[in-house]
Amino acid sequence: MNASNITGTNTMDTDELKKAEWxxxxxxxxxxxxxxxxGWEDLVFTHLSARVPGPDHHFLINPYGLLFHEITASSLVKVDKEGQVVxxxxxxxxxxxxxxxxxxxxxxxxDAHAVMHVHAADSVAVSAHKEGLLPLSQTAMLCLDHLAYHDYEGVALNLDERERLIRDIGEKNMLMLRNHGILTAGGSVPECFTYLYFxxxxxxxxxxxxxxxxLPSQQAIETTREQSQSLGKAAALTWPALIRLLDSKNPGYAV
Incomplete structure (x- = not known):
């Protein structure tokens, strides 16, 4: 894995890296x-992650045992690419x-600085449909060009599955994990959440x-797929609004 866009202390000093990580x-x-x-959580069993700015190939993930509404910035666990807690x-x-x-x-x-995976019931239901996601709505059609599929192999404890996961997602930002749930990837946390929401x-x-x-016409489907190329950019508008919502409903995460 190559370094993130923030490539280390030659371009950012220690204080800047700490601010970027926070x-x-x-x-x-x-x-x-x-x-x-x-309402997309599954007790403590799903996970979101984000790459730590800097040269060390670390990423942040939830501490195993906390419910999602309990998580704070300081409670996140930093791990290296071998799975060791840093x-x-x-x-x-x-x-x-x-x-x-x-x-x-x-x-x-x-390019995947954030990754989000959920087992929300409706996502698992669609992942188990033979046809997968259907173009039944504008929202679905906006997703089609970003979506790939990965067959279920059991609980993901076998590190060998990583090769097949990355093969299957390719350059897409949405992955339907068959009989399991969904995963999204993005260049930032806000972008990744935008893909997850859609x-x-x-x-x-x-x-x-x-x-x-x-079903809409094939022409309408193709037009909407073309229009979906800038979907991730919606985060510039939606993320600040989501933060305002969160601050009114469940503040206290930024500690």
């Missing part, structure tokens, strides 16, 4: 709280399956839509 920690803690707010704010263990999944993307994709919303709509379906 910003990422705060954003990631906010994302955990937002997942809880939207720094912990209390609980110093991480979900082994979480490490397998997140390390795969962080090691294989230089994919979750598309799954929720599909589950609530009974057959027979009213």
């Amino acid at each position: 910003k990422v920690r705060t954003e990631l803690a906010a994302a955990y709280r937002l997942v809880a707010l939207y 720094e912990a704010g209390g609980i110093d263990r991480v979900n082994p399956a979480g490490f397998t999944i997140h390390s795969a993307v962080h090691m294989g994709r230089d 994919l979750m919303k598309a799954c929720e709509i599909q589950v609530r839509t009974p057959a027979p379906y009213c």
Whole structure:
């Protein structure tokens, strides 16, 4: 894995790196709280991560045992690419399956500075559909060009699965984990959460839509796919609004 865009003390001094890491920690803690707010958590068993700015190939992930609404910036666990804990704010263990999944993307994709994985019921339901995500809504059509699929292999405890995970996601930013849930990747925490929101919303709509379906024309589908190329940029508008929402509903994450 190559270094992140912030490549070390030759371009940023120690104080700048600490400030950059704290910003990422705060954003990631906010994302955990937002997942809880939207009801997408699965007790303590799913995970979001973000790459730590700097040259050391570390990333942040949740301490194994905290509910998402409890997570704070300082409670996040910093691990290296071998899964060793570098720094912990209390609980110093991480979900082994979480490490397998997140390390795969962080090691294989230089552009993936954040990775989010959930088991929300509607996402698992759609992942188990033979056809996967269908173009039933504008939201789904905005996701189609970003979406790839990965077949279920069991609980992700086998590090060998990392090679297949990164092969299957390729350059996409959304991954349907068959019979399991969904994963998104992004150049930042806000961008990654934006992809997660759209994919979750598309799954929720599909589950609530009974057959027979009213499908749009192929031309409409292709037009919407083309329009979806800037989907991640929506974070510039949506993330500040989400932070305002979170600050009113569940503050205290930035400590």
